[in-house]
Amino acid sequence: MEGNRLSKKDSTIEFLGKYGIGFFTILVAVFFGTLEPAFFKGRNLLNILSSACVTGIAGMGITCIYASGELDFGAGIEVATGACSMALLLRTDWCNSYALAIVLTLLIMVGIGLMNSFFHIVVGIPAFVSTLGVSFLVKGVLKYLTNGGGIYALPQWPKAFTFVGQGYLFGVIPMPVIVLVAVSVVMLLFTERTKWGKYIYAVGVNSKACNYLGISAKLQKTIAFVLCSVICGIAGIVQGSMLNGCLATMGDAIFTQALTVLMFGALFLKSGVYNVPGTLVGALLYTIILNGMTLCNTPAWAKEVVQGALLLVALCLVASAKLRKDAR
Amino acid sequence: MEKSSVLEVKHLTKRFSGVVANNSIDLDLREGEIISIIGENGAGKSTFCKMLTGVYHPDEGEIFIDGKRAAIKNPQDSMKLGIGMVYQERNLVNGLTGAQNICLGTESTSGIFLNEKAMRARAKKIQEDLGIDVPLDVPIDSLGAGEKQLIEIMRALVSNPRILILDEPTASLGESEIGPFLDFVQGISKNLNVSILFISHKIDEVFQISDRIAVFTDGACVLVDEVKNLTKERCVIAMLRSDKIKPVVVPEKDYASLPKVIEVESCEYDGKVHDIRFDVRKGEIVGFYGLVGSGRTECAEMLCGLRPAAHREFILDGQKVERSSSTLEMIHKGVILTPEIRNNGMFKTYSLAENIGILFYEKRLSNKLGFVSRREMNKLADEVLSDNDVKYRNREQPMNDLSGGNKQKIIIGRSIEIEDMKLLILDEPTNGMDIGAKYEVYKKMLKIVEDNTAGIMFISSELDELISLCNRIVVFSEGDVVKVVERSKFDKADILTAALRRGGKHENA
Numbered sequence: 064m065e066g067n068r069l070s071k072k073d074s075t076i077e078f079l080g081k082y083g084i085g086f087f088t089i090l091v092a093v094f095f096g097t098l099e100p101a102f103f104k105g106r107n108l109l110n111i112l113s114s115a116c117v118t119g120i121a122g123m124g125i126t127c128i129y130a131s132g133e134l135d136f137g138a139g140i141e142v143a144t145g146a147c148s149m150a151l152l153l154r155t156d157w158c159n160s161y162a163l164a165i166v167l168t169l170l171i172m173v174g175i176g177l178m179n180s181f182f183h184i185v186v187g188i189p190a191f192v193s194t195l196g197v198s199f200l201v202k203g204v205l206k207y208l209t210n211g212g213g214i215y216a217l218p219q220w221p222k223a224f225t226f227v228g229q230g231y232l233f234g235v236i237p238m239p240v241i242v243l244v245a246v247s248v249v250m251l252l253f254t255e256r257t258k259w260g261k262y263i264y265a266v267g268v269n270s271k272a273c274n275y276l277g278i279s280a281k282l283q284k285t286i287a288f289v290l291c292s293v294i295c296g297i298a299g300i301v302q303g304s305m306l307n308g309c310l311a312t313m314g315d316a317i318f319t320q321a322l323t324v325l326m327f328g329a330l331f332l333k334s335g336v337y338n339v340p341g342t343l344v345g346a347l348l349y350t351i352i353l354n355g356m357t358l359c360n361t362p363a364w365a366k367e368v369v370q371g372a373l374l375l376v377a378l379c380l381v382a383s384a385k386l387r388k389d390a391r
Numbered sequence: 392m393e394k395s396s397v398l399e400v401k402h403l404t405k406r407f408s409g410v411v412a413n414n415s416i417d418l419d420l421r422e423g424e425i426i427s428i429i430g431e432n433g434a435g436k437s438t439f440c441k442m443l444t445g446v447y448h449p450d451e452g453e454i455f456i457d458g459k460r461a462a463i464k465n466p467q468d469s470m471k472l473g474i475g476m477v478y479q480e481r482n483l484v485n486g487l488t489g490a491q492n493i494c495l496g497t498e499s500t501s502g503i504f505l506n507e508k509a510m511r512a513r514a515k516k517i518q519e520d521l522g523i524d525v526p527l528d529v530p531i532d533s534l535g536a537g538e539k540q541l542i543e544i545m546r547a548l549v550s551n552p553r554i555l556i557l558d559e560p561t562a563s564l565g566e567s568e569i570g571p572f573l574d575f576v577q578g579i580s581k582n583l584n585v586s587i588l589f590i591s592h593k594i595d596e597v598f599q600i601s602d603r604i605a606v607f608t609d610g611a612c613v614l615v616d617e618v619k620n621l622t623k624e625r626c627v628i629a630m631l632r633s634d635k636i637k638p639v640v641v642p643e644k645d646y647a648s649l650p651k652v653i654e655v656e657s658c659e660y661d662g663k664v665h666d667i668r669f670d671v672r673k674g675e676i677v678g679f680y681g682l683v684g685s686g687r688t689e690c691a692e693m694l695c696g697l698r699p700a701a702h703r704e705f706i707l708d709g710q711k712v713e714r715s716s717s718t719l720e721m722i723h724k725g726v727i728l729t730p731e732i733r734n735n736g737m738f739k740t741y742s743l744a745e746n747i748g749i750l751f752y753e754k755r756l757s758n759k760l761g762f763v764s765r766r767e768m769n770k771l772a773d774e775v776l777s778d779n780d781v782k783y784r785n786r787e788q789p790m791n792d793l794s795g796g797n798k799q800k801i802i803i804g805r806s807i808e809i810e811d812m813k814l815l816i817l818d819e820p821t822n823g824m825d826i827g828a829k830y831e832v833y834k835k836m837l838k839i840v841e842d843n844t845a846g847i848m849f850i851s852s853e854l855d856e857l858i859s860l861c862n863r864i865v866v867f868s869e870g871d872v873v874k875v876v877e878r879s880k881f882d883k884a885d886i887l888t889a890a891l892r893r894g895g896k897h898e899n900a
Contacts, residue, residue, distance in 0.1 A: 258761050261749065265738060269734075271735045272730075272736060272738060275728060275730050276718075276749060277753070278749075279719070
């Protein structure tokens, strides 16, 4: 009997540990809904979904790199690069197809990922400073190419440019949501089902053990850097399309947001492990909080305080979850 | 006249979760005396030192300093009582000068600023007392290993200790540096009247430097006597463990008729050409014996592509293998190493199934698109778990739940599942296990070589288990193979002597 009751208590704790952040998200939504009835209007809900997309997609990118035990401070600038690259390419005469621009942009993103990996893995600079350096460099180049300001609504841009961010599939589902779902599904399959995804996680957990098994930590980390950059680039393509333009500084806020989302995500399903479904839930929670505060006319400074506090709370929770897991 | 004792320990005993690490040790150290402590790996030398320096606390027994009972609760207490310790690993700060390193932690100050002049003077004073000449004003990165070791010792002398413990101080020194270093150590004891405990693996230098020698075996101090009453042979015999391991039944085989699975001559790695001449036959267990730092693990890592090599060439199953082969390629060739540190062989938080499966994601468990089949993985995991008699609840439980023996069974069990397994290299596989678990590992090893398709390189620091299990034993010293002994000629004293000797020549027995 005693044993049974204990195990029941244990399983409750386990259940809360797994899904607690999901319930918390619903709770926060209900809270804002009662505070401001406009919150639950269909239009606002769609709004929330759309704005969760950029953060969510960028979150998928840094999920990869954090899973491999590394970090990328350039995630924000990678988002900006995705947007600016599309805008600039489609301004030229020779790049007249949207598809070509996408392909070239993704190649540029691969290049940035390789650059990050080169300075950290080959040269051996700590990732913290090397990715920061690369991001400053890229930001400078972007500012030069966009003449220091932004590029907005050029007439030569094809219709597709705004469709990805502002269009609707079947007239109902916003396109960014489709992109987010597509990226998430691919990432979920990649991380949970393929050997490469499993290797990236394994390297993050114990890179020494990987060496003995013939898994090259350097190669896996390089793959993670490239994936992070490419996925952040996709987030940028979506964001540029939403704005119908681009700006070298447009990704500045995204890194902290994506990081918070990632950390909240690590509290969902697999305690202390960065995972794709968790990042999705995290993105939703984060956007609901921001959206709710906007509806309630919270001043800008208070929003920043809340954002900072959210990041710290999430980091603390993840750190304690990891400690608990290691102590077992 | 007999000099008074500075340090005396009585019945000092230390246990770690039931295992006796130090068993009722009695020893006294007199003023200005040098006692060498010699013993095999795990004989209890470091545990003993750590009790003197307050890192561990004795379970039983007493420590007396100058005849007064001393309670050493932490390293600070030990320093206050005049005990200085120089650890085997370097603890110097690169970039700082010799003088700055010597005064590290005890800096002289004037106001809030460091007083470099005073520090320099203190370092100089020690140097003059010792009558040596080490550059004190250049960053220590530019000094050689021997000079760094002197600086390290000078640092220990800053607090004017009366007892100095040196843990394997010559381990990192080159051939030519050892002689002057030993003179220097004798100088400390004579000129500064400091008593020294000198821990070493090298029997020659022990005889050169000591007043008395203490031999540790199985956690006990089995022999203490003046050097003049001792011979090297007597020390080696004292170091041998009592026969505690029952012989395992090793089936007779006609080894000469079996093909060689690996043949190595010499390879260049870690900036040196290593003479590592040995071979292993299919169906044979070959033991690799040596003391800590003798280069067995390094050699194994090099063979598996884990350690970069400037020149790597050996014959595997009749085919030449050259330096470019990565660990993955070696695994595909049928060679696999299980690491000395068990945590490096597993993912603690992963399930048993994943810990087994991860070695086979690359080929066997994944399709062309890279998707891993969970069904196949579970099937393989169940096979490995039952074939190796692992005691477990279910295959989804985390690896960390299991005992050391069961973890090792999984690590070995999955390794032998690799395609066309030819050579299994086990690095200290029974480390930290109880007798029962060890026997299961031995049985498993014998089973692996039963059908003569694969050989085992068995690296171990326990001579007894090597003698009971192996057909041959390869002895390492200072990175080279110094001796290969056949089973019919196994002799513990002989093997231990070879491992203890420095710079010995290769010979076949």
